[in-house]
Amino acid sequence: MTTRLTVTGIAKAFGATKALVGVDLSVNAGECLALIGENGAGKSTLMKVLTGAHRADGGSMTLDGAPYDPSGPLDARSRGVAIVYQELTLARHLGVAENILLGNQPSRFGIVDRKRQNAIAREALEQLGLGDLDLDRPAGSLPIAQQQLVEIARALTAKPRLLILDEPTSSLTAADVEHLFSVIRRLKTQGVSVIYISHFLEECRAVAEHYAVLRDGASVASGAMADASETDLIRHMVGRDVAEIYPRIPHDIGDTVLELRGIAGEAKPTDATLALRRGEILGLFGLVGSGRSETLRALFGLDRIARGMVLIGGQPQTHRSPRQRLLAGMGLVSEDRKSEGLLLNLPIADNLTLTCLGPFTTAGLINRGRQEASARSLMERMLVKAAGPAQAVGELSGGNQQKVAIGRLLHHGCDILLLDEPTRGIDVGAKAHIYRLIGELAAQGKSVIVVSSYIPELLGICDAIAVMCRGVLSPARPVAEWDSHTILSAAIGAEENAECRMQSAE
Secondary structure, three states: OOOOEEEEEEEEEOOOOEEEEEEEEEEOOOOOOEEOOOOOOOHHHHHHHHOOOOOOOEEEEEOOEEOOOOOOHHHHHOEEEEEEOOOOOOOOOHHHHHHOOOOOOOOEEOOOHHHOOOHHHHHHHHHHHOOOOOOEEEEEHHOOHHHHHHHHHHHHOOOEEEEEEEEEOOOOOOHHHHHHHHHHHHHHOOOOEEEEEOOOHHHHHHHHOOOEEEOOOEEEEEEEHHHHHHHHHHHHHHOOOOOHHHHHHHHOOOOOEEEEEEEEEOOOEEEEEEEOOOOOOOEEEEEEOOOOHHHHHHHHOOOOOEEEEEOOOEEEOOOOHHHHHHHHOOOEEEEOHHHHHOOOOOOOHHHHHHHHHHHHHHOEEHHHHHHHHHHHHHHHOOOOOOOOOEHHHHHHOHHHHHHHHHHHHHOOOOEEEEEEOOOOOOHHHHHHHHHHHHHHHHHHOEEEEEEEOOOHHHHHHHHEEEEEOOOOOOOOOEEEOHHHHHHHHHHHOHHHHHHHHHHHHO
């Protein structure tokens, strides 16, 4: 079989930080290589070297047998290397078709050929099951899942020889994931090579023939995916055995601290009723667009509540601002950390502490020493990999950014935590740490609502689960009463339809 890409001894440093210290890998034509590693292992830096965003300090690469050292992203793209980054890079104000062909628009006499542009964009979207998407709709107005698919469609229009997918399913529904997998399989039959980066090892196993593991910027393992167990892969990633992915921390569940009674937003949710108790971990599942994130946003005061009532500690507190919610001890981690969860240009210390600066403030002035000492302690607790609290949070990997977003709620001392996709983009070892942290918070009497698209996660850590379908939230039931099938059935309305048929038959 023909070798498409070889990487030998690639090294890259940023000042004193050595991001890559000797990476070796290869991928054949028509095959998929799963690139696996913890956050901060060097995966993103390696991808930027492959696509010309960074120049390597040492080592060599070949593409289809010829020396390969792209001078920039455009050079890499012209040689058939395309990438879809984990963090969205869309021009939010431009239309879908404009984003898909951005920088490569077909033209006649210097004028964009919009008919041809739309045809190319439509063809790429049809491969992903989005053939009916409005091509003129601003990309920024789309749900996160559809924005992710627009990014993927843009890569497909380049007709790549090597396609790199960095956490491509982190915001996708199960149906979207299957569409993507079918596209990957079809591309492989056409001789396209794929490098697939994901923390979901079951996805890697589903699409990849081979794997390569990075740890601390170096290659530590590689081989045939069929010969590697999940335990082996995790051990290679973290350098140790991870005995418990879903650790169960004993915790007592007390009285109700939060109630939603028939909450409705301007669009969604349409009817959300739930009760959260002290020390409880309550999971919320729903398909993308079902209203699960909108429920948290309305509860936290980011979106207007059109109808219904919110009670905290038995007292009506329906219409409140985010500031008032924070003062009441409620905190939110948004699913979109890049645009809503963090101030990317500010230091880690500011991002960790900005909602509660009182402990470091005297006469209106912030004591940076005390602030950074507190931030350093939180970074150690959250296992944030960074140069220090003064580093800009935008320079961190996506997973480490997510840890900072969660760490801010710990600094604030929130008693009610609303976590929307809290482990999105986080590696297996860090996920286990976050799960343990959630359990420890519950043991301290904190109450947690976890929104997640990953059913094993909810089944593994929650005390109870409620499912949202078309804006309506089902009653929460103990986790023992759920499994993957019943959760998905409730999410698509199958349980409700079956119940209606039974009632009709009676």
